Amino acid sequence: MAAEKGRRVDFSEDNDPTLDHLPALKSTSPLFIILTPSYTRLMSDQVKTPCDTIINAGWVLPIAPRNIVLEEASIAIGGETILAIGARGEIEAGYVAQSNLQLPDHIVLPGLVNAHGHAAMSLFRGFTEDLPLQAWLKDSIWPLESRLLTAEFVRDGTRLALAEMIKAGITCFSDMYFFPEVVAREAQAAGLRTQIAFPVIKFANAWSTSAADALHKGLALHDTYRNDNLVHVAFGPHSTYSVSEADLNKVMMYAEELDLNIHIHLHENAQEVTDAHNRIGRSWLVYLRELGMLSPRLQAVHATQLTPDEIALLAEAGVQIIHCPHSNLKLASGICPTNQLLTAGVNVALGTDGAASNNSLDLLGEARLASLLAKHLEADAAVLPETKALEMATLGGARALGLGDKIGSLEPGKQADLIAVDVSEPRFQPLYDPIAQLIHTDAGSAVSHAWVAGNAVLIEGLLATLDEASVVAAAKHWQATINRTCELPA
Numbered sequence: 001m002a003a004e005k006g007r008r009v010d011f012s013e014d015n016d017p018t019l020d021h022l023p024a025l026k027s028t029s030p031l032f033i034i035l036t037p038s039y040t041r042l043m044s045d046q047v048k049t050p051c052d053t054i055i056n057a058g059w060v061l062p063i064a065p066r067n068i069v070l071e072e073a074s075i076a077i078g079g080e081t082i083l084a085i086g087a088r089g090e091i092e093a094g095y096v097a098q099s100n101l102q103l104p105d106h107i108v109l110p111g112l113v114n115a116h117g118h119a120a121m122s123l124f125r126g127f128t129e130d131l132p133l134q135a136w137l138k139d140s141i142w143p144l145e146s147r148l149l150t151a152e153f154v155r156d157g158t159r160l161a162l163a164e165m166i167k168a169g170i171t172c173f174s175d176m177y178f179f180p181e182v183v184a185r186e187a188q189a190a191g192l193r194t195q196i197a198f199p200v201i202k203f204a205n206a207w208s209t210s211a212a213d214a215l216h217k218g219l220a221l222h223d224t225y226r227n228d229n230l231v232h233v234a235f236g237p238h239s240t241y242s243v244s245e246a247d248l249n250k251v252m253m254y255a256e257e258l259d260l261n262i263h264i265h266l267h268e269n270a271q272e273v274t275d276a277h278n279r280i281g282r283s284w285l286v287y288l289r290e291l292g293m294l295s296p297r298l299q300a301v302h303a304t305q306l307t308p309d310e311i312a313l314l315a316e317a318g319v320q321i322i323h324c325p326h327s328n329l330k331l332a333s334g335i336c337p338t339n340q341l342l343t344a345g346v347n348v349a350l351g352t353d354g355a356a357s358n359n360s361l362d363l364l365g366e367a368r369l370a371s372l373l374a375k376h377l378e379a380d381a382a383v384l385p386e387t388k389a390l391e392m393a394t395l396g397g398a399r400a401l402g403l404g405d406k407i408g409s410l411e412p413g414k415q416a417d418l419i420a421v422d423v424s425e426p427r428f429q430p431l432y433d434p435i436a437q438l439i440h441t442d443a444g445s446a447v448s449h450a451w452v453a454g455n456a457v458l459i460e461g462l463l464a465t466l467d468e469a470s471v472v473a474a475a476k477h478w479q480a481t482i483n484r485t486c487e488l489p490a
């Protein structure tokens with residue numbers, strides 16, 4: 001049983017002294033919390049504000065400004081924005097909606113943020129198993145990509161990933177893959193929010209002839225989506241070992257000029273760090289510090305190998321860390337020292353990585369692994385509690401992508417990116433602690449609804465913006481094509 005049981009749970013830094021004077025919601029457990037005026041826009045009895053939708057939920061997890069559980073709560077949504085969250089009676093007294101959605105057996109929470117992945121690689125799911133990172137990349141993935149990559153491959157692979165992510169409650173994802181303009185177009189068509197980290201790599205590939213060509217194309221992509229609400233373009237230098245110093249400097253210069261993020265694989269495994277010491281006499285992280293690249297706009301993915309000094313460097317510079325525990329374990333890459341990073345004040349987000357090294361895109365599963373691994377590493381069951389794991393999967397991811405003021409929590413004024421999880425199944429009963437059940441049960445498969453900027457992308461478990469049958473048919477077609485290609489001489 002969670003340690004918090006038996007007393008009010010309040011994870012905010014600024015305890016509200018008025019809390020005790022406010023009316024309590026129906027409560028079946030001390031974990032459940034009363035609402036404060038900061039959650040609700042109080043309305044006069046006579047005037048009701050029109051809105052598009054009121055969601056009445058069994059439980060609501062706002063994540064911020066307080067990481068608490070609200071029981072029998074409601075959310076009013078107008079256009080793409082959350083207007084108010086509060087006790088059911090209070091919201092119904094203040095708002096009149098075009099549609100009222102009853103979700104009595106559901107937990108409603110912010111949409112999950114998958115902060116690292118390669119969506120189209122879903123078509124390689126399960127193709128190569130049981131290899132370590134370097135062999136997996138050099139002997140399998142890179143040769144496959146050199147023979148198969150086209151805009152059509154990326155289109156169909158991205159659609160497959162989008163369908164899976166939406167059904168798992170992911171409403172925002174970061175992607176680093178070739179033909180990023182195709183990924184951006186498909187994500188926008190499916191109504192998902194995305195950070196497109198266009199790939200910068202020194203090797204010629206199906207999308208770019210050189211790093212300079214990639215930068216040219218990526219900057220044009222940024223121009224296309226400069227004012228888009230859903231698509232955000234970032235720089236995606238693949239890694240320090242696959243991009244020259246001159247090109248990393250160019251990335252840094254453009255990123256500062258345009259105020260864009262930089263997304264990079266860093267210290268993924270011990271071999272990468274050993275190679276760095278052999279090649280340049282120091283770690284890649286120290287090298288990036290010398291280049292001046294460590295800053296809050298840098299999103300460092302993996303970081304399984306960090307010294308205490310390097311953790312201090314990351315904290316001092318405000319670098320975002322993206323932890324992909326399933327991929328790291330599967331490729332035997334190592335384990336990100338999450339608890340040490342969080343203790344040092346570093347923001348840590350979660351990513352699935354591509355399905356080729358996972359093999360699923362289940363962010364709540366990543367949150368579970370992150371929590372379990374941190375407890376195991378520190379030999380302390382109190383480390384990385386479920387509340388923190390869920391925060392990493394939502395607000396932590398939003399902050400890592402520079403979207404912390406827009407999404408990641410259910411707060412008035414933020415974008416209406418939210419999901420509902422149906423907890424009526426036996427595996428969720430009894431439900432003493434909704435957050436623990438989301439993390440430690442297979443809750444990703446129980447996501448029933450999802451909205452992005454107020455638009456439904458999943459309704460009662462059915463995709464609203466993608467044709468699931470044609471997505472699956474295309475994946476089967478590519479499976480046959482990939483098998484045929486591999487039978488041909490290289």
Ligand SMILES: [Zn+2]
Nearest residue numbers: 117265353354
């Ligand atoms: Zn990756």
